[in-house]
Amino acid sequence: MQLEWFLALRYFARAEGQREGRSFVRFITYVAVGGVAVGVAALILALGIVRGFSQEIEGKLMEVGAHLRVVSYxxxxxxxxxxxxxxxxxxxxxxxxxxxxxxxxxxxxxxxxxxxxxxxxxxxxxxxxxxxxxxxxxxxxxxxxxxxxxxxxxxxxxxxxxxxxxxxxxxxxxxxxxxxxxxxxxxxxxxxxxxxxxxxxxxxxxxxxxxxxxxxxxxxxxxxxxxxxxxxxxxxxxxxxxxxxxFPATVRTVYQQYAGLFAWINLQQNIIPLVISTIVIVAAFNIVGTLLMMMLEKTREIGVLMSMGLSARGVQRVFLVLGAVIGCTGSAIGAALAVGAGWIQQTYGVIPLPADAYYMDTAPMALHASDVLLVTSVAIVLCVGAAYLPARVASRIDPVRVIRFT
Structure with missing residues (x-):
């Protein structure tokens, strides 16, 4: 195992300070992981519900009407x-x-x-x-x-x-x-x-x-x-x-016949995932604060490692890997929660809906593997991107000044 990976995993597993009052670092690490997990789960479930609504309503419209209607002008x-x-x-x-x-x-x-x-x-x-x-x-x-x-x-x-x-x-x-x-x-x-x-x-x-x-x-x-x-x-x-x-025969498609409902479906597909995705973005940038606090806590250790030959680029990679570990852990937990909740909803329909407003009596769910992979991949990329700033700051630590004054 490379040194950078070893250090990143060690910092993640033992994310706590050595000084009095610094045990808060472990707590905010849990918060960072939890934030990513909640964001990923919420976005996957939102995509599943939106897809479910789309498929359910479109299927009903196809069943109650026809693909095409030949009518008179x-x-x-x-x-x-x-x-x-x-x-x-x-x-x-x-x-x-x-x-x-x-x-x-x-x-x-x-x-x-x-x-x-x-x-x-x-x-x-x-x-x-x-x-x-x-x-x-x-x-x-x-x-x-x-x-x-x-x-x-x-x-x-x-x-x-x-x-x-x-x-x-x-x-x-x-x-x-x-x-x-x-x-x-x-x-x-x-x-x-x-x-x-x-x-x-x-x-x-x-x-x-x-x-x-x-x-x-x-x-x-x-x-x-x-x-x-x-x-x-x-x-x-x-x-x-x-x-x-x-003449006078003409054709109307099901999309023209129920244009209002299809416009509503498209609005959900375009807007709701965009709104929910902000949760993932906010959670990813919480990692900035987490890694900055961790960097401050580990400043002396970083200085010692740099004096022993660890390069500035190596220190930067440590924190980038740490951001990726937080992102992967949170994404995996969030994906598992979303798949579990989605299966429960598909099987038991525990979330009811007023049929007069939504044209169905339970919230539909259509989870796709592609959605899960896309959301988790984007979340990990965002977490690594959010870790770049703390990584740059950590790589500029002067080992001599750190060892002398800490």
Whole structure:
């Protein structure tokens, strides 16, 4: 073992002064290591939570919506939906195409429970909706599916009758032409996606029932939901479809459909790790004070070693190595704490969240090995950089003056 490493490890293991009242050096060494550990753990956990939020919310949006939506430039339904569906299914990147009939209705359950909702008719329930029903293996809706929140507001349970009012889309103009169309449906099941803008607004039924209620023909739909084999093909496929589809059809991506939520996700990914990383920076620069105090305590020993042939560069390396040892120890402890806490959260979900604000009931966690390695590496580099100033000061000690006056 080189002399510099031996001295650095000895100073770290026995970080205490020899004079009265100097045992405080050991305490601040522990504080320096603890500061690095807390900073590293906090940053790794912050990255894990941010990644977890991103993956969870993006996954739910992909499940409740579609990668691409083919819609009309106007408010009118898409006509000749069958041929348009065949055209979309001919692309290699496309996995499935589902026609959807959607419109605003008035829902009534009893004399006082009246509310405006959006009916969505489809042959295939969205994954996030299907998974939370009492029959998750049933992909095609039967009757009407209400969210648990709507069912609670209407005081309804499966088996009850729900009355829906839709405006007649017949010819004519003016209030006299807006004749309500009334249909009654059995509530077959409930769902809960934890996405308020879905749960508080949408009810689901079969495509043919929705077309009849909304006065669509058999070949008319509000849109076509397109799912791709690879999420990475969303933008290229959308660009291709916009160029090749005939007017009035156009394409909207899931990122355009939920632009506000994706902007929120990006804000978390960019800002939160930057803010939390200041903990690591502050902890690293605490090492400056720790090493300066240690240098003052070991001044006589350094002078003796220099008089015995240890070069100024060697003294500098001792304190640089000491900073690296503190950084490695604190980083290892912090990484272990973060991985342990992350595993507990992933397994048991001990940190709850209000679902109405965060779209999930527990804090998500997605720890990546690359994040752990990156954070610990940066922390060690910062600790070595912070040790440079004390190392430079220590290397300029005059051994003759130190030995004579101490």
């Amino acid at each position: 106007t408010d009118d339904p898409l006509s000749d939906a069958a041929s348009l569906q065949d055209q979309l299914e001919s692309y290699d990147a496309v996995r499935t195409v589902d026609p959807v009939a959607e419109g605003v209705v008035i829902a009534r359950a009893g004399a006082d429970a009246i509310e405006g909702l959006v009916v969505q008719g489809t042959n295939t329930l969205p994954e996030a909706v299907r998974r939370t029903t009492t029959h998750p293996d049933r992909t095609t809706p039967q009757g009407v599916l209400l969210s648990t929140s709507i069912a609670e507001r209407f005081a309804m349970t499966p088996g009850d009758r729900l009355t829906l009012f839709a405006l007649d889309r017949g010819a004519g103009s003016g209030a006299a032409a807006l004749q309500p169309r009334v249909q009654q449906y059995d509530v077959q099941d409930t769902y809960a996606t934890s996405l308020d803008f879905i749960d508080d607004t949408f009810l689901f039924m079969g495509l043919s029932d929705a077309q009849q209620l909304l006065e669509f023909s058999d070949n008319q739909v509000s849109r076509l939901d397109v799912m791709l084999h690879d999420v990475g093909d969303i933008e290229p496929t959308a660009k291709t479809l916009r160029e090749e589809l005939s």
